[in-house]
Amino acid sequence: MTQLDDRNFIVIIKGAGDLASGVAVRLYRCGFRLVMTEIPHPLMVRRTVSFGEAVCDGVTQVEGIQAVRVDDCLQARKIIADGKIPILVDPKAACLNELHPAVLVDAIMAKINTGTKIEDAPLVIALGPGFTAGVDCHAVVETNRGHHLGRVIEHGSAEPDTGQPGEVGGKSTERLLRAPVSGVVEAHAAIGDRVTEGQVVAHVGDAEVRAQTSGVLRGMIRSGVQVDAGTKIGDVDPRAEVSYCFEVSEKSLAIAGGVLEAIFAFQHKK
Structure with a gap:
C-alpha cells in the first residue's frame, strides 16, 4: 500500500x-x-x-x-x-x-x-x-x-438491517416519507421548509404524500424521478433546526x- x-x-x-x-x-x-x-x-x-x-x-x-x-x-x-x-x-x-x-x-x-x-x-x-x-x-x-x-x-x-429508521428527535418511522405507489415524484416543498403533520409535501403519480410529523424537511428526492412503491423519498426532522439540512450529520x-x-x-x- x-x-x-x-x-x-x-x-x-x-x-x-x-x-x-x-x-x-x-x-x-x-x-x-x-x-x-x-x-x-x-x-x-x-x-x-x-x-x-x-x-x-x-x-x-x-x-x-x-x-x-x-x-x-x-x-x-x-x-x-x-x-x-x-x-x-x-x-x-x-x-x-x-x-x-x-x-x-x-x-x-x-x-x-x-x-x-x-x-x-x-x-x-x-x-x-x-x-x-x-x-x-x-x-x-x-x-x-x-x-x-x-x-x-x-x-x-x-x-443486521432492522428495517426501521433510527430515532431522531423522538421520532422514527413517522419522520420518513415513502412513495405510496410507483410513479414519478413531484415535490411540493423544498429542503429546509417547515412542514406540519398532515401537510401534502409531494405527489407520486396521483397519490399524495403527507408529512406524518411536524418539523423541517431535511430531505426530498428530486422531482421527476421515477420510484417504486415504498421507496424513501423524503425525511422530516422533528428537531426543526433548518441549519441541520445543510450540514453533514x-x-x-x-x-x-x-x-x-x-x-x-x-x-x-x-
Whole structure:
C-alpha cells in the first residue's frame, strides 16, 4: 500500500449519497485525494449534503467542498489536482482498473454487497450490513445508530438491517416519507421548509404524500424521478433546526471517523 503523501494515493468511494459524502468531507479535510462514483439516476434524499448532486447539476458543494462531474479518469485526476472531488457515473466502478486506488470504500448502503471484492484495493472498507470483514473486505464500519455506531469491525459483520429508521428527535418511522405507489415524484416543498403533520409535501403519480410529523424537511428526492412503491423519498426532522439540512450529520461524521481509523490502522500495521 502506498504512503499517504504519495501522489498516487487515491481513495475511491462507491456511492455519493449523504453518508458517503460525510465520509468524503472528513477524508478531504484530512488531505486525502478522492474519487466518488454514482449511478446515472441517483435516488438521494438528503441532496443538500450529497456530492452525488453533481451527477445532475454538474457541480455541487457540501460544507464548502466542491465536487464536479467528470466523464473519465483523466478528467478525474485533473479535478483532484484542482483541489476538488471528481464524481464519475460508474455503477460498476470500472475506474478501479485505471486509477488503482490505495483504498476503496463501499458506501453504497444497499444493505447487500453489490459486487465489492477484497481484492479490489490494498484496503477495502465497507459501510454497514451485507459485508464480512476478512471475506469481501478488510474492515466494516458499523452504521446502525446506537452504542456501536462508527466502530471498526475487523472480523465479522455489522449489525443486521432492522428495517426501521433510527430515532431522531423522538421520532422514527413517522419522520420518513415513502412513495405510496410507483410513479414519478413531484415535490411540493423544498429542503429546509417547515412542514406540519398532515401537510401534502409531494405527489407520486396521483397519490399524495403527507408529512406524518411536524418539523423541517431535511430531505426530498428530486422531482421527476421515477420510484417504486415504498421507496424513501423524503425525511422530516422533528428537531426543526433548518441549519441541520445543510450540514453533514452526526451519524455521517461518526461513520467517517471509523473509516479514518481503519485507514490509519492499516497504514500503521504495514
